[in-house]
Amino acid sequence: MTEKDLEGMTITELAPQIKSRRVSPVELTDLFLKRIQRINPLINAYTTVTEGSAREQAQAAEDEIRRDQYRGPLHGIPVSVKENICIKGVRTTAGSKALAEWVPEHDATIVQRIREAGAVLLGKTNMHEWAAGGTTINPFYGTTRNPWDRSRIAAGSSGGSGAAVATSLCLASLGTDNGGSVRNPASVCGVVGLKPTFGRLSHFGGVDGSGGYSTDHFGILTKTVADCGAVLQATAGFDSKDPRCADEPVPDYSKFVGPPIGGLRIGLIEEYFDSLMVRDVRAAFDNAIEQFKKLGAKIETVRVAHMNLISPVWACITRSENVSAHVPYLKTRPRDYSPGLLRQIVSSMLIPAGTYMTAQRVRRLICEEFDEALSRVDVIVTPTSPMAAPTIEECEQGFVIADGKKISLRDTGVNFRSLGTAPFNVTGHPALTVCCGFTPNDLPIGMQIVGGVFDEGTVLRVAHGYEAATEWHRRAPELLY
Amino acid sequence: MKEAVRGINEQYGLELSEQEIERIAQQVADANVLFEQLFIDGIDGVMPLPIVSRKQVKR
Numbered sequence: 001m002t003e004k005d006l007e008g009m010t011i012t013e014l015a016p017q018i019k020s021r022r023v024s025p026v027e028l029t030d031l032f033l034k035r036i037q038r039i040n041p042l043i044n045a046y047t048t049v050t051e052g053s054a055r056e057q058a059q060a061a062e063d064e065i066r067r068d069q070y071r072g073p074l075h076g077i078p079v080s081v082k083e084n085i086c087i088k089g090v091r092t093t094a095g096s097k098a099l100a101e102w103v104p105e106h107d108a109t110i111v112q113r114i115r116e117a118g119a120v121l122l123g124k125t126n127m128h129e130w131a132a133g134g135t136t137i138n139p140f141y142g143t144t145r146n147p148w149d150r151s152r153i154a155a156g157s158s159g160g161s162g163a164a165v166a167t168s169l170c171l172a173s174l175g176t177d178n179g180g181s182v183r184n185p186a187s188v189c190g191v192v193g194l195k196p197t198f199g200r201l202s203h204f205g206g207v208d209g210s211g212g213y214s215t216d217h218f219g220i221l222t223k224t225v226a227d228c229g230a231v232l233q234a235t236a237g238f239d240s241k242d243p244r245c246a247d248e249p250v251p252d253y254s255k256f257v258g259p260p261i262g263g264l265r266i267g268l269i270e271e272y273f274d275s276l277m278v279r280d281v282r283a284a285f286d287n288a289i290e291q292f293k294k295l296g297a298k299i300e301t302v303r304v305a306h307m308n309l310i311s312p313v314w315a316c317i318t319r320s321e322n323v324s325a326h327v328p329y330l331k332t333r334p335r336d337y338s339p340g341l342l343r344q345i346v347s348s349m350l351i352p353a354g355t356y357m358t359a360q361r362v363r364r365l366i367c368e369e370f371d372e373a374l375s376r377v378d379v380i381v382t383p384t385s386p387m388a389a390p391t392i393e394e395c396e397q398g399f400v401i402a403d404g405k406k407i408s409l410r411d412t413g414v415n416f417r418s419l420g421t422a423p424f425n426v427t428g429h430p431a432l433t434v435c436c437g438f439t440p441n442d443l444p445i446g447m448q449i450v451g452g453v454f455d456e457g458t459v460l461r462v463a464h465g466y467e468a469a470t471e472w473h474r475r476a477p478e479l480l481y
Numbered sequence: 482m483k484e485a486v487r488g489i490n491e492q493y494g495l496e497l498s499e500q501e502i503e504r505i506a507q508q509v510a511d512a513n514v515l516f517e518q519l520f521i522d523g524i525d526g527v528m529p530l531p532i533v534s535r536k537q538v539k540r
Binding site for chain 1: 482485486489490493494495496497501504505508509511512514515516518519520521524525527528529530
């Protein structure tokens with residue numbers, strides 16, 4: 001096997017080869033490490049590469065497999081972990097200056113679980129400072145660049161994870177999603193990104209202060225839907241260390257990857273998203289809906305009456321909840337924040353408690369409306385982001401011109417680019433992005449599939465049905481060649 | 482609003498400049514305008530959503 005062979009490889013394809021010893025985890029890890037050394041300087045996806053421990057883990061996997069102790073589809077598979085998820089003994093900064101030297105003494109539960117599944121941890125991926133934005137233009141650890149066009153952002157806050165998966169610098173990455181921070185990078189990098197139901201994945205070992213207590217979720221980025229199901233299988237389930245984690249049964253997700261989707265009901269929320277999408281995204285999304293029709297799915301319109309209040313509900317709740325974790329840093333090292341984030345944190349301290357509670361009341365209405373909508377359809381489908389990746393320059397100037405209109409990228413509430421994803425951080429429904437096309441200048445466009453609470457299986461089924469009928473996931477950025 | 486920001490500035494020793502205080506006060510004012518939308522008719526009678534409340538919805 002050569003480094004070039006890694007391009008296009010998936011967990012699902014590699015796992016049987018590892019199991020049958022045709023592929024060596026040691027050699028595979030070595031190839032990924034070489035590839036990171038060559039490509040990471042171009043895109044800045046990784047902040048820390050744990051070469052030594054990765055080689056040890058790969059050797060351990062190889063020894064076990066040689067002894068017929070194969071653990072499952074992640075055994076010997078190289079993965080990465082976002083900078084705000086703890087790995088024991090590895091610097092975990094949350095993209096901040098304040099935690100630049102912090103080395104946790106424990107694994108996050110999902111890290112522990114992915115280790116137990118036999119995965120090889122390659123290192124930590126770059127992110128937006130404290131996950132408080134969606135560009136991964138990080139003043140302390142550099143900007144992660146979009147592998148499809150390096151003048152553009154890889155989005156965020158899990159930008160390093162999206163770029164790493166898209167460029168085959170790992171086969172899966174664990175990220176966090178407080179308003180779209182898994183789904184947006186996955187979307188603009190052309191890969192799969194899943195934010196499961198709130199409580200499906202343990203949040204133990206996430207860095208406090210990088211998301212709201214009730215809006216932040218751990219999530220998964222992979223090249224394909226089947227790979228995503230495999231990682232979810234290994235990481236989902238109750239964890240007594242996290243009071244937010246749900247004691248819901250975890251089904252066999254592999255059974256959802258493959259069945260046809262004919263007859264399934266797909267809901268569209270037309271009013272809200274119609275006004276958001278720029279032309280290229282609209283065209284790709286419309287084509288995807290036509291594809292669903294060809295596959296035999298039934299398209300219906302659903303109504304969520306209070307969609308217009310998503311932005312204030314999300315902004316009020318996530319900022320109020322997040323700010324308390326910053327008090328110790330504000331007291332001791334306030335100048336370790338970038339000026340913009342310091343302003344946001346101080347302003348968040350002035351949100352009245354009554355406003356927060358009112359936001360939680362409106363949130364209940366919105367959740368009930370989505371539950372009602374999802375009782376009439378199997379999934380809801382939306383564009384993931386209303387636009388493809390903007391340039392780094394556009395993000396820094398704070399606006400983009402699209403379809404002849406000036407669109408602000410510095411909104412007071414939800415950022416324009418997260419208006420498609422943040423609703424499901426408010427409601428907690430599972431939401432997955434899958435590539436549904438490209439702009440004329442070859443930038444990926446994502447489609448979001450949203451399911452009922454704890455029904456990740458149907459989300460995976462619909463996403464896989466679409467993916468299998470299209471070729472988008474087979475494209476790779478030219479950077480690789 | 483500037484006085485509230487000044488209070489936080491003093492309490493936490495942030496050493497914000499007057500210009501920074503003004504910008505933060507403006508952000509707070511902008512956010513308050515956004516949050517005013519939340520106070521819709523009848524909302525007082527709705528139970529706030531506790532953090533862990535999601536349960537599988539049976540279809």
